[in-house]
Amino acid sequence: MNKMNLQMQKIAIFTVLVSGSIGIISLSAPAQGSSFEVAGIYSASLSGDAEIPSVNTPASGKATLELNAQAAALGGAAAAASSSDQMFYEINLQNIDEITAAHIHMGENDENGPVIVTLFDPDTPTSEINGELVSATITPQNLEGPLEGRQISDLVDLFDTGAAYVNVHTQTNPDGEIRGTIQEG
Numbered sequence: 001m002n003k004m005n006l007q008m009q010k011i012a013i014f015t016v017l018v019s020g021s022i023g024i025i026s027l028s029a030p031a032q033g034s035s036f037e038v039a040g041i042y043s044a045s046l047s048g049d050a051e052i053p054s055v056n057t058p059a060s061g062k063a064t065l066e067l068n069a070q071a072a073a074l075g076g077a078a079a080a081a082s083s084s085d086q087m088f089y090e091i092n093l094q095n096i097d098e099i100t101a102a103h104i105h106m107g108e109n110d111e112n113g114p115v116i117v118t119l120f121d122p123d124t125p126t127s128e129i130n131g132e133l134v135s136a137t138i139t140p141q142n143l144e145g146p147l148e149g150r151q152i153s154d155l156v157d158l159f160d161t162g163a164a165y166v167n168v169h170t171q172t173n174p175d176g177e178i179r180g181t182i183q184e185g
Contacts, residue, residue, distance in 0.1 A: 044180030059096035090135040097128035098171035
């Protein structure tokens with residue numbers, strides 16, 4: 001390979017690397033003059049140990065919650081048309097069956113609390129789940145219990161203070177088989 005071709009390849013690689021870095025930087029910074037505040041992404045690691053009282057189960061999972069305004073800032077599909085009055089969520093589970101419901105409850109990690117959002121409510125218990133249980137969107141109309149009539153920002157306030165958790169209920173453990181406190185990140 002001659003020096004000219006080698007130099008051209010180095011320039012091309014450098015250009016790709018710099019372009020990629022600029023793209024990453026622009027994805028992580030909110031747009032100037034944006035009309036919404038970019039909020040975080042939240043998650044909860046779900047286990048039987050987090051239940052009160054704890055549950056001995058092989059089941060585990062993760063719930064991810066994301067304000068659609070954040071998805072728009074990151075280029076999320078269809079989120080650009082949404083507002084921060086909606087929150088996308090997804091629950092992925094392993095080794096769990098006969099699920100009867102999944103909720104967000106109000107409460108610290110050492111207490112049981114009331115349901116504030118129903119995430120999953122099947123007509124009959126599920127078969128075994130090893131993968132996605134549900135993905136959907138929460139709107140203010142989905143808020144219930146102490147948050148009925150409130151806004152998504154009120155739900156986010158609970159997340160920011162560690163005062164909300166995801167709970168997956170089963171036929172064997174109707175009070176909850178796995179749970180996790182919702183945290184930023």
